[in-house]
Amino acid sequence: MTTDLGMPALGGLDLVPAADGPQKAKDYTSDQEVRWCPGCGDYAVLAAVRSFLPTLSIRRENTVFVSGIGCSSRFPYYLDTYGMHSIHGRAPAIATGLAVSRPDLSVFVVTGDGDALSIGGNHLIHALRRNVNMTILLFNNRIYGLTKGQYSPTSEVGKVTKSTPLGSVDHPFDPVALALGAGATFVGRAMDSDRKGLSAVLEAAARHRGSALVEIYQDCPIFNDGSFDVLRRPDDAESRVITVRHGEPVTFGTDGRWAVVRRGFDLDVAPTAEVAPEDVVVHDATDAGLAYALARLTGQDLGHAVFGVLRQVQRSTYDDLSRAQVQQAVESGDADLGALLHGSDPWTVRDGVVTTAAAR
Amino acid sequence: MATTVNPGTAPQRRDRVVIRFAGDSGDGMQLTGDRFTAEAAAFGNDLATLPNFPAEIRAPHGTLAGVSSFQLHFADHDILTPGDRPDVLVAMNPAALKANVGDLPAGGVLIVDTDEFTPRNLAKVGYATSPLDDASLEPFTVHEVAMTSLTTAALEPLGIGKKDAERSKNMFALGLLAWMYGRPTEGTERWLRDRFARRPEIAEANVLAFRTGHAYGETTEAFAVTFEVAPAVLPDGTYRQVSGNTALAYGLVAAARRAGLPLFLGSYPITPASDILHELSRLKRFGVTTFQAEDEIAGIGAALGAAYGGALGVTTTSGPGLSLKSEAVGLAVMTELPLLVVDVQRGGPSTGLPTKTEQADLLQAVFGRNGEAPVPVVAPSSPADAFDVAVDAARIALTYRTPVLLLSDGAIANGSEPWRVPEEDDLPDLTVEFAAAPNGPDGRFLPYARDPETLARPWAVPGTPGLEHRIGGLEKADETGDISYEPANHERMVRLRQAKVDGIAVPDLEVDDPTGDAPVLVLGWGSTAGPIGAAVRRLRTAGHRVARAHLRHLVPLPGNTEAVLRSYRTVVVPEMNLGQLAFLLQGRFAVPVESETKVAGLPFGAAELAARLTPYVTKEQVTA
Numbered sequence: 001m002t003t004d005l006g007m008p009a010l011g012g013l014d015l016v017p018a019a020d021g022p023q024k025a026k027d028y029t030s031d032q033e034v035r036w037c038p039g040c041g042d043y044a045v046l047a048a049v050r051s052f053l054p055t056l057s058i059r060r061e062n063t064v065f066v067s068g069i070g071c072s073s074r075f076p077y078y079l080d081t082y083g084m085h086s087i088h089g090r091a092p093a094i095a096t097g098l099a100v101s102r103p104d105l106s107v108f109v110v111t112g113d114g115d116a117l118s119i120g121g122n123h124l125i126h127a128l129r130r131n132v133n134m135t136i137l138l139f140n141n142r143i144y145g146l147t148k149g150q151y152s153p154t155s156e157v158g159k160v161t162k163s164t165p166l167g168s169v170d171h172p173f174d175p176v177a178l179a180l181g182a183g184a185t186f187v188g189r190a191m192d193s194d195r196k197g198l199s200a201v202l203e204a205a206a207r208h209r210g211s212a213l214v215e216i217y218q219d220c221p222i223f224n225d226g227s228f229d230v231l232r233r234p235d236d237a238e239s240r241v242i243t244v245r246h247g248e249p250v251t252f253g254t255d256g257r258w259a260v261v262r263r264g265f266d267l268d269v270a271p272t273a274e275v276a277p278e279d280v281v282v283h284d285a286t287d288a289g290l291a292y293a294l295a296r297l298t299g300q301d302l303g304h305a306v307f308g309v310l311r312q313v314q315r316s317t318y319d320d321l322s323r324a325q326v327q328q329a330v331e332s333g334d335a336d337l338g339a340l341l342h343g344s345d346p347w348t349v350r351d352g353v354v355t356t357a358a359a360r
Numbered sequence: 361m362a363t364t365v366n367p368g369t370a371p372q373r374r375d376r377v378v379i380r381f382a383g384d385s386g387d388g389m390q391l392t393g394d395r396f397t398a399e400a401a402a403f404g405n406d407l408a409t410l411p412n413f414p415a416e417i418r419a420p421h422g423t424l425a426g427v428s429s430f431q432l433h434f435a436d437h438d439i440l441t442p443g444d445r446p447d448v449l450v451a452m453n454p455a456a457l458k459a460n461v462g463d464l465p466a467g468g469v470l471i472v473d474t475d476e477f478t479p480r481n482l483a484k485v486g487y488a489t490s491p492l493d494d495a496s497l498e499p500f501t502v503h504e505v506a507m508t509s510l511t512t513a514a515l516e517p518l519g520i521g522k523k524d525a526e527r528s529k530n531m532f533a534l535g536l537l538a539w540m541y542g543r544p545t546e547g548t549e550r551w552l553r554d555r556f557a558r559r560p561e562i563a564e565a566n567v568l569a570f571r572t573g574h575a576y577g578e579t580t581e582a583f584a585v586t587f588e589v590a591p592a593v594l595p596d597g598t599y600r601q602v603s604g605n606t607a608l609a610y611g612l613v614a615a616a617r618r619a620g621l622p623l624f625l626g627s628y629p630i631t632p633a634s635d636i637l638h639e640l641s642r643l644k645r646f647g648v649t650t651f652q653a654e655d656e657i658a659g660i661g662a663a664l665g666a667a668y669g670g671a672l673g674v675t676t677t678s679g680p681g682l683s684l685k686s687e688a689v690g691l692a693v694m695t696e697l698p699l700l701v702v703d704v705q706r707g708g709p710s711t712g713l714p715t716k717t718e719q720a721d722l723l724q725a726v727f728g729r730n731g732e733a734p735v736p737v738v739a740p741s742s743p744a745d746a747f748d749v750a751v752d753a754a755r756i757a758l759t760y761r762t763p764v765l766l767l768s769d770g771a772i773a774n775g776s777e778p779w780r781v782p783e784e785d786d787l788p789d790l791t792v793e794f795a796a797a798p799n800g801p802d803g804r805f806l807p808y809a810r811d812p813e814t815l816a817r818p819w820a821v822p823g824t825p826g827l828e829h830r831i832g833g834l835e836k837a838d839e840t841g842d843i844s845y846e847p848a849n850h851e852r853m854v855r856l857r858q859a860k861v862d863g864i865a866v867p868d869l870e871v872d873d874p875t876g877d878a879p880v881l882v883l884g885w886g887s888t889a890g891p892i893g894a895a896v897r898r899l900r901t902a903g904h905r906v907a908r909a910h911l912r913h914l915v916p917l918p919g920n921t922e923a924v925l926r927s928y929r930t931v932v933v934p935e936m937n938l939g940q941l942a943f944l945l946q947g948r949f950a951v952p953v954e955s956e957t958k959v960a961g962l963p964f965g966a967a968e969l970a971a972r973l974t975p976y977v978t979k980e981q982v983t984a
Contacts, residue, residue, distance in 0.1 A: 062823050063822075069833075076832070082830075084668060085830065085834065086661075090688065096661075097673070098666060100649060100662070101649060101665075123657075322649060340613070343601075343602075345547065351596065
């Protein structure tokens, strides 16, 4: 691959101290008992994260996981890194303060569809538009699990839940489209059970300088069991699962029997055999229009679902620019506290005599 | 000592003067008042100010709703309040006159811009005939000055636009007052040229308007008399004029410097706290990072994130913002991280009175969180005191690893007074030691093991090898910090967090009781300190025995508070709310407390408060 991705000179981990030697998944495993339900997709993601973190070759103590509230937000307890399990929806805000003040840390946010897109929607979009150096793992199970089964902002219309006995009338967000709209510089998607694909997207996200959003489709076996089964069962997945790679034609299915083609400003799927090779869309992660069209290809009925790195571009990060301003000011060397406190027009009183600036 | 004596006049001495500038919200009254204040300060007077302006940036021109005023009290001795009633009222239009003339005592000086007394402007505020033409202003010494046309005529040679020329009329008014009170003029001229450095023609227009006003006073016989207010001999030291928001910002910078930590402010713009954000954003050279967040919650969230990373984290807001931050304050209580939460109180509830002052967030600060969530609460008594209180709030947060609530208010934030500038070396040493090594058996790190004296937990910042740990909002197991739902553990942790805050070292309450046998104690907190001090002075001058005390620490209260309360037959608590401190004290100590309250968006006046306190002292005097 020779395409110039326009990658930043500085990578996402370049200011983070390197590990002394090789690490193992076990090094990242804390002594806490994991308390998710049996069969929860979070286990698969946890295993993938424990095994992908050593590949970053950064110091474990310089890794921080910040989470909000929800099942997935228990994640930090199970990793032997620094971690904060914070309050509902606010993890991106807390991570922003941490990332701005500590360039030597690799900061991860773990959040869910309710945490990130309902109560914390504002913080998510602002973190993405600011492009603060952090990696956001958005676990999307399309349900509220910890509160026992209400529909979420990614639940499909018509979904019957405890709070929508007649079916939900609420139109869902597509997290990828939302992130693109917020100006995210890295947007990816992966499936919980796809260890290889998930690890690849997570590693690219962690190495990206700026805010990286990775949506992870994740199963809730208790309240939304099998919600992504159409993407898991080989027969169904064949015509639905689209994996994109930068610089490569977008074809999928056995032997690439399906191809993604342009249809006006949108995309469509056609049998590859019926499409001229030059009409097959070639993925370009720097093409904003293409990324949005790919996002739209993923319907709430999961007729198709696009995985991989949908978008990755270089843009200056808020935290780098903010630190540069402070650094430059500090280096100017005129941080004289006494002068600041005295101001421009001080006066003195000594033994009953007032001496003013005007007199001097 | 420099005093300017105007040639050809014999200045009359005054020990103190109250001037109120009033005009339309676009007339530059705040700036005019600020400038006169700076001159009074540079001259060495003691002073106190009260800006009073509408929440609208430009309310409809010439209306009562759009009146903006600035009151300045300056004196040759130490004063405690911005003054009750002006000696001199400058009214730039009929609305300003109508809104303020009721405060002018008989014999007061009234200066009006006659150009603005047009039929249209008079009609806007319901004057059927011009008050300048009837007898209504007879009790006052009225100076009718065509300020607008005198200014535009003087500026005509400069060739600037009519609008810019008219806008300089506030400097005419300032020049006239500067002449009347023998103020030096160089400072204002230098300041104008600095302020308008990028637009020299505007700078010169303002300087010329200022000089024109000054010359008008000098040459017009109507202003035959000038006044002199000598510098005040305050305790030895170096002084400057400072507003509460500026002093608070400086206090935060000084605290971070003394702690050896970077300062991180996460904040969302809100009146009247925004000036702290503005001030700190200009102080990056001191290692200050300011983050203008997407909302109030993100402001405190980012500050807490920075605190977790080892910075002195601060968030600043006003009442409505504090409501939004409540949950995050609770998280800071649970995670036991140092954090400063500054609430510059304004009139409430809801959006309330954004530009007016009140003290009605006290109970919210003390109790306004879910669960048992004790937070230390401190409050400055005056603009200059905001510096010391900010430093003390940082001391508490850093020493005890806790969020601290600092309750300023609109009167402190925008008011200004002389401040005896401290030497850096005289400020407390706030050096913090981060945890560096495991503290438990078998080389384990126990994030919730406590210092036996302060009950503070270790501050272990990310990047420290061997101390990897997880914190969060779920209940913590004692010492290990693991998640725990154990009944006995929760009971212990709730009580530990309370004991930590209860055990914070705060100085004893000092009582000012000159005769030592006063039957009445007047107790205050926050910005009522000035009016209480002034009112008590009046009562003492009238021969009453009355004691006073001021609470800087609201949580925890000083250790001798109960003893002090019980040693007076009558305790009166004046507050700008409906009796929140009184309620707190009665609930805590079961002692009777008399409550005197005001919620008008304005501070107590000295005379007003003295009158309210008089029944208590006279009753006690009779029964004593």
